Amino acid sequence: MTQDKNEIVKGVMAVISQALKVDDRQIHPGSSLIKDLGAESIDFLDIVFRLEKTFKIKIPKGELFPEKILTDARFVKDGRVTSEGILALRQAIPSADWETFSKNPLVADLGEVFTVGMIVDYLSEKLAMVKP
Amino acid sequence: MALVTGGAKGIGAAVVRRLADEGAKVYFTFHTSGAGEAAPKGRVFGFPCDVRKKNDVEAFVGRVLERESRVDVLVNNAGIIRDGLFLALSEEDWEDVWATNLMGTVYFTRAVLRPMILQRGGRIINLSSIVGELGGVGQANYAASKGAVNALTKSLAAEVASKNILVNAVSPGMVNTAMSGAARAAFGEKIKERIPVGSFAEPEEIAEVVAFLASEEARYITGQIITVDGGISLLSRR
Numbered sequence: 001m002t003q004d005k006n007e008i009v010k011g012v013m014a015v016i017s018q019a020l021k022v023d024d025r026q027i028h029p030g031s032s033l034i035k036d037l038g039a040e041s042i043d044f045l046d047i048v049f050r051l052e053k054t055f056k057i058k059i060p061k062g063e064l065f066p067e068k069i070l071t072d073a074r075f076v077k078d079g080r081v082t083s084e085g086i087l088a089l090r091q092a093i094p095s096a097d098w099e100t101f102s103k104n105p106l107v108a109d110l111g112e113v114f115t116v117g118m119i120v121d122y123l124s125e126k127l128a129m130v131k132p
Numbered sequence: 133m134a135l136v137t138g139g140a141k142g143i144g145a146a147v148v149r150r151l152a153d154e155g156a157k158v159y160f161t162f163h164t165s166g167a168g169e170a171a172p173k174g175r176v177f178g179f180p181c182d183v184r185k186k187n188d189v190e191a192f193v194g195r196v197l198e199r200e201s202r203v204d205v206l207v208n209n210a211g212i213i214r215d216g217l218f219l220a221l222s223e224e225d226w227e228d229v230w231a232t233n234l235m236g237t238v239y240f241t242r243a244v245l246r247p248m249i250l251q252r253g254g255r256i257i258n259l260s261s262i263v264g265e266l267g268g269v270g271q272a273n274y275a276a277s278k279g280a281v282n283a284l285t286k287s288l289a290a291e292v293a294s295k296n297i298l299v300n301a302v303s304p305g306m307v308n309t310a311m312s313g314a315a316r317a318a319f320g321e322k323i324k325e326r327i328p329v330g331s332f333a334e335p336e337e338i339a340e341v342v343a344f345l346a347s348e349e350a351r352y353i354t355g356q357i358i359t360v361d362g363g364i365s366l367l368s369r370r
Contacts, residue, residue: 042291046249053250 005124011054012119019046027116034111044114051119057126062092064122065114070107081105095122133200134346135193136160137183137240138210142309143259146335147207150343152176159196161210183210183236193243202251205346206244208237208281209259213311218272226273233277237284245292253296257345258285259338260303262361266368278303282357289355298354300345305361308332328363 009029017024020037033039033047044065052059061067066089069075075085086105090098096113134151138144139160148160152175161181181192197203211233214225237258248254263271264278282301289299306312306323312332315323324330341360344350359365 040294042249042295046295049246049250 008123008127009120012116012123015047015050015054016116019043019050029115029117029120031116032112033114051123055123055127064093066092076107079107081107081110095125133157133203134205134207135196135203135244136207136209137236139178142311143307143335143338144209146339147209147342148176150339151346154343161192183239184231186239189239190243197247203244203247203254205255206240207257207342208240210236211259213274215270215274217270221273229273229277234280237281241288248297249295255346256297256299257342258301260301260357262303262305262359262365264303266365285357286355293354300353301357302338302341303357303359304333304338305364306332307338308334326364326367328366331362333360333362
């Protein structure tokens, strides 16, 4: 069940528009879910549920968005994600841009890593792995 | 469509009848008692389900969702008491009460949140008790479980309000049900004297409040513990 990238982009934009109640004209691949589109923590769950329904896939906990990494004292110190934390994030969510984030890994800026494009990349990879 | 746990008797049965009277299709669970007072008929369906078992709960909610595709209201009513003075309570007394009153609420709530988020709305109404706030002699386990339900209600309400899911609790005092029968039999008139309105609540009076919280009129209420106790908690605070 491989899907054309345009279809994936369209599907992701529709999901984000529904979950965050924003006009899809505001949504671009580089849009940060938190900074640009106003997502809150419950919205990430909403997005996952809607992606699962739209693309008929199962997204395991923590595979698209981090769940418990930021509440682990080993991974966060003084408002910054530790190198161990970045490694854990990189392993858990390889589709995100950790290179840029790791230059100044403030917890407060973590939301900027989660962009529309990152979800599209994640889904493209995930759907490509599903055999027709 | 509404789901009611522990809907075969007492407050649960009154809630089932009340919501059905409002025109809702109601699915309710029962465990040890059989379908009881709220026997299935018309748009009311009763199924056995042990709320303490996560897999049973998920299977039950899954089956309901296959038939209905949405769930508008969840009433977490199933509850038990295992009263005794603190030092007389066994681990089993604690575990039974905790598993039913708190974890049953947790499992059902988890099972309905996904469909409620996807349908962008829903009501969750938890049955608590005034002892959850006031405590009660011989009820440390029950009071702790209801205190936990109150805290769960407030926390979850804050988490999901932006998804138009409203979470509240109804906190009754002494209600004329089989569950409170032992206390009423032992202390009947003495307890009544401590209730400002001078009588026990009937299950229907609690169900009225549940129905209100499930209604459109309650759309701006969330995270609240609504006390329905004839004023007994006013005297307990003096």
